[in-house]
Amino acid sequence: MNIFNTFFNVPILIRTFPLLMSGLWITVQIGVVSIVAGLVLGMVLALVRLYAAPWLQIIAKIYINFMRSIPLLVLLIIIYYALPFVGIRLSPFLSAVSALSLVSGAYTAEIFRAGIEAIPKGQFEASAALGLGYRHMMVDVILPQAIRIVIPPLTNNCINVIKDTALASVVAMPDLLKQATQAQALAANPSPLIGAAIIYVAFLWPLVAAVSRLERSYGKEDH
Amino acid sequence: MGSNIQITNLRKQFGSFTALHELNLEIAEGEVVCVIGPSGSGKSTLIRCINLLEPFEPQSKIHVGGVPVEAGRNLEKVRADVGMVFQSFNLFPHLTVLRNVMLAPMRVRHATPAQAEARARELLARVGIEGQAEKYPGKLSGGQQQRVAIARALAMDPKVMLFDEPTSALDPEMVGEVLDVMKSLAGTGVTMVVVTHEMGFARQVADRVVFMDGGRIIETGTPTQIFDHPHEERTRNFLGAVLNH
Numbered sequence: 360m361n362i363f364n365t366f367f368n369v370p371i372l373i374r375t376f377p378l379l380m381s382g383l384w385i386t387v388q389i390g391v392v393s394i395v396a397g398l399v400l401g402m403v404l405a406l407v408r409l410y411a412a413p414w415l416q417i418i419a420k421i422y423i424n425f426m427r428s429i430p431l432l433v434l435l436i437i438i439y440y441a442l443p444f445v446g447i448r449l450s451p452f453l454s455a456v457s458a459l460s461l462v463s464g465a466y467t468a469e470i471f472r473a474g475i476e477a478i479p480k481g482q483f484e485a486s487a488a489l490g491l492g493y494r495h496m497m498v499d500v501i502l503p504q505a506i507r508i509v510i511p512p513l514t515n516n517c518i519n520v521i522k523d524t525a526l527a528s529v530v531a532m533p534d535l536l537k538q539a540t541q542a543q544a545l546a547a548n549p550s551p552l553i554g555a556a557i558i559y560v561a562f563l564w565p566l567v568a569a570v571s572r573l574e575r576s577y578g579k580e581d582h
Numbered sequence: 583m584g585s586n587i588q589i590t591n592l593r594k595q596f597g598s599f600t601a602l603h604e605l606n607l608e609i610a611e612g613e614v615v616c617v618i619g620p621s622g623s624g625k626s627t628l629i630r631c632i633n634l635l636e637p638f639e640p641q642s643k644i645h646v647g648g649v650p651v652e653a654g655r656n657l658e659k660v661r662a663d664v665g666m667v668f669q670s671f672n673l674f675p676h677l678t679v680l681r682n683v684m685l686a687p688m689r690v691r692h693a694t695p696a697q698a699e700a701r702a703r704e705l706l707a708r709v710g711i712e713g714q715a716e717k718y719p720g721k722l723s724g725g726q727q728q729r730v731a732i733a734r735a736l737a738m739d740p741k742v743m744l745f746d747e748p749t750s751a752l753d754p755e756m757v758g759e760v761l762d763v764m765k766s767l768a769g770t771g772v773t774m775v776v777v778t779h780e781m782g783f784a785r786q787v788a789d790r791v792v793f794m795d796g797g798r799i800i801e802t803g804t805p806t807q808i809f810d811h812p813h814e815e816r817t818r819n820f821l822g823a824v825l826n827h
Contacts, residue, residue, distance in 0.1 A: 479672075481670055481672035484666075485673075485674070488633055488664070488665070489690065489735070490661040490663075490686060491685075491686060492658055492690075495689040495690075499689060500674055503676050504675065504676050507676070
């Protein structure tokens with residue numbers, strides 16, 4: 360048995376490829392839904408954390424720190440295996456998406472907050488002096504500038520969310536990793552696992568490269 | 583809304599430091615007032631209180647056109663009628679020059695884009711930068727940026743214009759172009775309060791000069807009174823230091 364037959368067994372890879380692709384599709388679905396939900400949650404949390412009544416700010420801060428402290432796998436297992444005991448029964452897909460977006464929202468909130476805080480005070484003052492209300496100040500002046508700043512760290516966060524979708528395999532979600540482990544058991548050969556790894560890397564490499572490119576180009580220009 | 587400014591008993595604390603001591607000042611409609619004085623004398627703090635960019639002590643009162651300047655629903659209306667030009671321009675870097683000028687009229691005065699654009703182009707022409715309308719502020723010189731900032735403030739048809747050291751961040755050769763625009767505004771009926779180190783401008787354009795030191799108004803008078811016949815020792819010392827170079 361040589362390395363090629365063990366890890367890069369072409370017939371097995373070809374046979375299991377459709378299975379891996381269906382897994383990738385699930386992975387993408389979980390990833391995209393979690394990223395979008397996390398962005399919305401994160402934006403709301405960031406605004407609450409910065410501008411809401413003090414007691415709401417404290418709640419937001421506690422939420423953010425809690426979600427950044429808890430291991431994602433622990434949260435996912437609690438949602439899927441513990442919540443049914445109090446009558447909350449989520450499907451594997453919803454469990455995975457909930458855990459991922461609850462945590463992603465916390466990280467995204469901190470990214471947005473840093474972005475907003477990076478906007479010079481003069482931008483807030485100029486908006487206020489023109490008579491712009493809070494909503495227009497944020498929507499027309501502050502957020503468009505903040506979003507430019509946060510695109511690289513947000514993309515990084517997206518990469519992390521997509522990587523973390525692999526955890527969904529523990530709640531019986533037929534994602535890329537789960538399909539690969541099943542195919543591996545079926546074929547009694549680890550080639551599908553290697554195939555899955557290659558797919559993850561091929562899928563995320565362009566995003567990783569994009570982040571480096573964005574960081575470089577944003578670093579160059581300044582206002 | 584009228585455009586006279588009434589400042590009564592204005593006190594401002596930064597922690598234990600008193601930036602303004604019970605200051606009183608009345609500025610008439612259409613008057614051009616230049617505020618001069620050494621750095622740290624409270625000049626900028628004073629005009630930043632007029633549109634409540636600096637909150638002041640509750641017993642202090644500022645009225646603009648008879649309307650109290652205080653936190654609440656009215657504040658945005660007062661601010662819409664009070665234009666401000668900053669030392670550091672504070673243009674919106676993500677918007678073109680034209681959009682910078684159009685934004686507030688559209689959002690606050692509910693002007694249509696066409697109205698706002700026509701008015702913006704007219705104002706940009708008035709400050710001499712109609713050719714740069716489609717550029718982003720970062721591509722303009724400091725003097726051009728400050729003229730855009732003036733146009734942006736004027737687009738709201740303000741009754742009062744506040745200038746917070748508008749030429750202090752400029753290269754010397756660009757000071758003149760900004761002062762020229764400001765000169766052209768004086769006497770158009772808009773009340774102007776100008777914090778400045780440009781003594782020539784103050785002498786030539788101001789109806790009244792206010793000299794501040796240590797958070798207090800030391801002396802006010804016509805440019806001739808202040809520059810040629812100052813009463814107070816501190817005014818004489820300050821003017822002696824800035825004029826004799």
